[in-house]
Amino acid sequence: MMPLRSRTYTACSGCSLCLLSCPVWRNTHDIRLTPHGRAKAMQHGATAIDLAESLDSCTLCGACEPACPESIDLVGMVTGLRGELALQREATPPFDGVLPAPTGNISPPTMLIAEQSMSDNPGLLRSIIEQLGGDVAVSVSSDSGTDISIALSDGLPIPAERLEHFLAPLRTTLRVIVADGRLFYALKNWLHGVTIASLGEALSALPQVRSKLSDGDLYVIESVAFHRDHERLISHYDSLRLASGCSMNLDLQRMAVPTTASARAHGREFVEEQVRWILQGRAPTRIVVEDLADIPAFQRVADVPVIHVGALL
């Protein structure tokens, strides 16, 4: 059960704990670009337009939320304000009115919502499907929900018809495995009675994956899903770390340091700075990532093999 984060900016007492794991804070040291800065500014009358730069800079990694002692919905605060900002900017929604083709093999026990980029690597995708399913059939959703994920990030309304088209086949399954962290959290709220797991969690729970990790590996957790279900997932990854001896992109608070490669907020330099910070003081012989977008980011900086966790299978 994920913790309920229903409190708003009004509850912020300014403790600054949210800054400690914030990648934007780490790179800018500008309090205006942090959850603390946004909440306090709103307490003093700031509007979405006033906070435009701050809102645009947020990577939505969600590391601030488990740190917040007031249980404020800090990610929801950003996406809500982004929605207001989009209205004022007259932003174009990511929906083109064309619905994706329906997914075949209706009602499989497990449905995988893979990243769009995974279709570029059919071998990896096939291997993941085989291993995730075991004796049970796994179908890949033909609808990656990328436009919905973008809308969620930008606080934009999702047309009811589009959302229903996305959710309908998922309701007939027992388990949904999703690669996109933002969809992971949304699906937890949208689909009741269906088990939702992140792709990273699902793969790293497999014995055949765990057995192939060793103390020379740096395992890079996808941060968005991790922080959204932190209280539960922290035990999962802690046991993985103990069992394999691998290091992880966790800071001292046990938040996942994100590369932010999947976020659209910052450029290459920012991402590489994050990657350098993850690697600082570490000398892995291999880097294993949950998010495909992290592979090129690490390859640009590190001189060791970088693979997706699915490639361990």
Place this chain on the structure above:
Amino acid sequence: MDIPVIDIGNLPADPVAPDALLGIKRQQTNPKRWNEPVWADFATALTAAGVELIEQKFVTGTFATDAGGTAYGLPHGVVIAKDAAQISTLMSTAQRYRVPVTVRGGGLTTEGESVAFGGVLLDMTGMSRVLSIDAANLTVRTQAGIFWHSLAEVLRRENLDYLSAPLNMTSSVGGTIGVGGIDVNSARLGCSADQAIALQVVTPTGEIVECSDTQNTALFERMILGYGQFGVITEATLKVRPYQPIAMHYFYYTSLATAIEDLQMLDANDASDYSGILTMMDKVVNLLVAFDSDEREAAFKVDWLHRLRGHGELGISLRMGLYYALRPWRMREALYLRERKNTLFPEFRRPEHTRSGKMTDRTVVFSRAVWKHWGSRQMVIPDLATSSEKFIDATLKGNAVCKKYFRYYTLYCVGIKLRPEHTAHYEMSCIPPDAVTRAYGCEFEPMMGDLNAEDCYSRDTLQSFKNEIYDIGVGIGASYYRFGGMMKGYIRRVFGDEVVDRHLAMKRKADPNMILNRDVVF
């Protein structure tokens, strides 16, 4: 006494007057807001000099209060610290226009010391980078706005750790050096301020100066524990040490005095690496003892464990059960204690911060617990700092005051090892003048609820509570960690005219227009 004359209008009429509080029921010294027409010219000059000055209300409002949440003030503008040169420009310009500058690190003051009542708020967290680590000589050079936790993150990658720091992740290095900084290893390693080997300081008139025990020593003396009166710390060289997870032991007492006696016995005999007391009122008194190494832990078990009079968890539960069974009319208190125990104890044993029975990140564990279970929108934490000999008396008297005002409260007691060669640093600081070898501090913190909750108290109640605690200090000859800001009326009463006037003279010489951290001490 040679106190330079300052033009009338640049200073409050009588800073830290001995009788300033007489006849004022609230006994509070919230300063008047500085609001002079020269601001516009200053802002123009500062901007022309290349310093970004942020004047939007929603940004200045970000700094409207501190962790205490009882002092409120708005700066006219905010400067986010970038480097020493920028701060030098700020200070020299502010001096020229006589504009007050209030420096803020983590903002964890409780008496408004980091709140700007007009003028400029200098946000030091903008300078939060670690500059270099010398692993061979066990030192680190860091920008001073950095949070201790962020410093620990960088040090840990080199398998290093700081020596001692407040059990609060968002305390800043510079702010802590200015006021002290107490950890549960301070009885052995001293306060955080004593870790500083060298500092880069921007003086109130804008000079950039390096100081240490051997270089510009007079300035170094005043910067350590100087409450930010003599300069802005921009960089610091600190001692560090190899990182070690720690083995924790908890002993529970029903007598505060007995627990303190045992704490002081352990400290005096260097029996542990970490020691401190944390209580639930005076009903459950927890003496925590911890060790960096198996050898130290083993020696403690052989030599000192049998001398401790505390109980284990089962023992204290049985005693509490019996105590409240005989006092059914206090069942509400019993339920509170049980609920508190059930929520707090797991926090200190979180598996992700425990390896092979040892706590791996003590500051994370303690700080998260502090904010989650002790923190609220308002935090009032008056304290008493005394010599070893006076400590039990001071704590018992303070405890009686807590009981008078609040249903639920907590006490936090810890020892502070002193460095004889730093005696000059300790003058007019939280270190009491009669402390030798080791001082002790106790914080008295009421448990407060949110607005409309039963345990929500008026500002006057809180201020009266603080005054009663501080009156104990005046009576027994103690000092305080938090004597600035709203509590500065006690400064002359505790330190005496001679010391205060001497420091005031030094301040006026260093800061001709008294612009830096005005109203914190002077």
